[in-house]
Amino acid sequence: MNLHTLMEGWQQDWWKMLETVAEEIERFVTDVVEELEAATDALIGFTEEVAEQVERSLTPTFDEADDTLDDWIDPLLAFLNGIEATMGEVVSPVTHTVEPMLNQHPACVGCRHYHGQSYGGTTLVCGMHPYGWEDEKCPDWESTWPHSEN
Template sequence: MEDWSKGFFEVMENAVSDAEHFFNDVSDEFAEMLDVLAKISEEFTEQVQNNLIAEVDGYFNEFDGYFNEFIEPIIDICLEFDPQFDEIDLSLVTYVEPSPTQQAACQGCRNYHGQVYGGNLLVCAMHPTGVESESCQDWEADSDVNF
């Protein structure tokens, strides 16, 4: 009878050992699968950031350009009728191009920022409200603009 119980316990130990190996293998495979999914997720996120966000940003910039092209003639017409209308309502515009009448010294400068924040135009970091003269000592040529 002793042989029977000894054999039974050996079979049980082997079954437990096999089950433990099986679950360890499944756990290892699952961990590898999660690593692969994490890498795929990172690659997907990188692709979205590199392609989709840049494309959407391009569309927004294009829309901003069209919007400014639409608004500028209206402002010019208003200036013709009312010479006192030289202050643009900056709450409508998100970017202001330097022109011969506004920020003339900033035309073609790489430091020009031209973004509107809370209705206030930030010209550049060195001269937040712009320069009074027709030239700027901090002017640097913008490599994107051909003059």
């Protein structure tokens, strides 16, 4: 056996050993990845099952609470809307009397057509005369107060 043959054999054995180590590492990594995939799938399945159980358990409770709140809130809102509408009707004559004086529209004091709201910086005084009436008495004046005249 010569030195050259001995050297070639040693190099070939070295490469075979490295290939074997690489194959074993690849097999190990593949096994670890497969185990991680299985563990992840099991964890996801467990999480989904728990979420479904929680949802099944809590949904009736939340539905019942929602129905109960609706039963309480709906009449309360109807009552409050009724009060708001009534208050609007009650204070309308006062509003239609005071606001025209404050906004310097004396012909509009107490008139049911008075609006007095601003839109885009322009005040709509009333439905009949958008910029208000300049004279002392408006020809379209109608009282917001029962049995009253200008």
